[in-house]
Amino acid sequence: MIREFTTLLGVFSVRDFIPWLGWVDYVSGLDTRVEKNFREIDCFLDRVIEDHMIQFQRTKDGGCGATDGDGQDFVYFLLGIEKDDSGGIILERDHIKAIILDMFAAGTDTTYTVIEWAMVELLRHPEIMKEVQDEVRKIAKGKTNITEDDLEQMHYMKSVIKESLRLHPPIPLLVPRESLEDVKIQGYDIPAKTTVIINALAIGRDPNYWEEAEQFQPKRFLNAARNVDFKGHDFQFIPFGAGRRGCPGTQFAISVNELALANILNNFDWALLDGVSGKDLDMTECSGITAHLKSSLLVIPTPHY
Known part of the structure; x- marks a missing residue:
């Protein structure tokens, strides 16, 4: 459902x-796809909200605490705001649906895309796979569940995530911006209200800023580029954007990706199908807002004891 949603966001309409040729979208079936996906998402969000409403009504105080240990979560928090408008914030059902959808779409599709590309690059470079697994398992010391405290010591694993983001930003063209005033950039006059599209992928592979820019070399973030980060201060590396329009979920996304990658590298050994080498992997990207692998990544996991 989410994959279809993000695909439709990037489809040519x-x-x-x-506008006067809008009927072409009906003939091509695009309107039908949009309506079908809308109904699926709307029904799903209705179920999510109704389930929470039932539990919300059962609470003794009808509170909206998100961290009080009673299993209340983000949706409870939104429902609490809907019930109590004393703070000056008015939320209606459609507002809540939109916020939940934004969290699902922005926090799901892009997140697993990062892990997918990281695994592809590690499978294409088995020597790096071994090095990062050695680091993770040395720090894990036999534990099967790696925590955020363990991540602080996994500098090489973190650099693998960074290098994957540099080569394969989940949203290569970022979210469109709009210039606020007339400016001149490198001799070009950019008037106010101009839609600006930032090519984060091209920036991350610019040889003026990166040595061997097309190569997967995580150690660059342990050496020369060790102080380069993705928080929006280093403009040669902006997979999450920068400034006020930067991704608000950057820290959450990185924590999720690091935990997921560390745990699957710690608990499993990974190999390609028989007869397939890393050089044989198809690195073609599919079209859309997010850049996924066009072909499915098929691997064999073996539990590591």
Whole structure:
């Protein structure tokens, strides 16, 4: 459902560019796909909210605490705001649906895309796979569940995530911006209200800023680029954007990706199917807002004891 949603966000719509030819979208089936996906998402969000409403009504105080240990979560928090408008914030059902959808779409599709690309690059470079697994398992000391405290010591694993983001930012063109005033950049006049599209992928592979820019070399973030981060201060590396339009979920996304990658590297040995080598992997990206692998990544996990 989410994959179809993000795909539709990036599909070419004739209506957007030539409104009087909007009927072409109906003939091509695009309108039908959009309506079908809308109904699926709307029904799903209704179920999510109704389930929480039932539990919400059962609470003794009808509170909206998100960290009080009673299993209340983000949706409870939103429902609490809907019930109590004393803070000046008015939330209606459609507002809550939109916020939940934004969290699902922005926090799911892009997150697993990062792990997918990281695994592809590690499988293509088995020597790096071994090095990072050695680091993770040395720090884990036999534990099967790696925690955030363990991550603080996994500098090489963190550099693998960074290098994956540099080569394969989940949203290569970021979210469109709009210039606020007339400016001149490298001799070009950019008027106010101009839609600006930032190519984060091209920036991350720019040889003016990165040595051997097309190569997967995580150790660059342990050496020359060790102080380069993705928080928006280093403009040669902005997979999450920068400034006020930067991704608000950056820290959460990185924590989830690091925990997931560390745990699957710690608990499993990974290999490609028989007869397939890393050089044989198809690195073609599919079209859309997020850059996924066009072909499915098929691997064999073996539990590590």
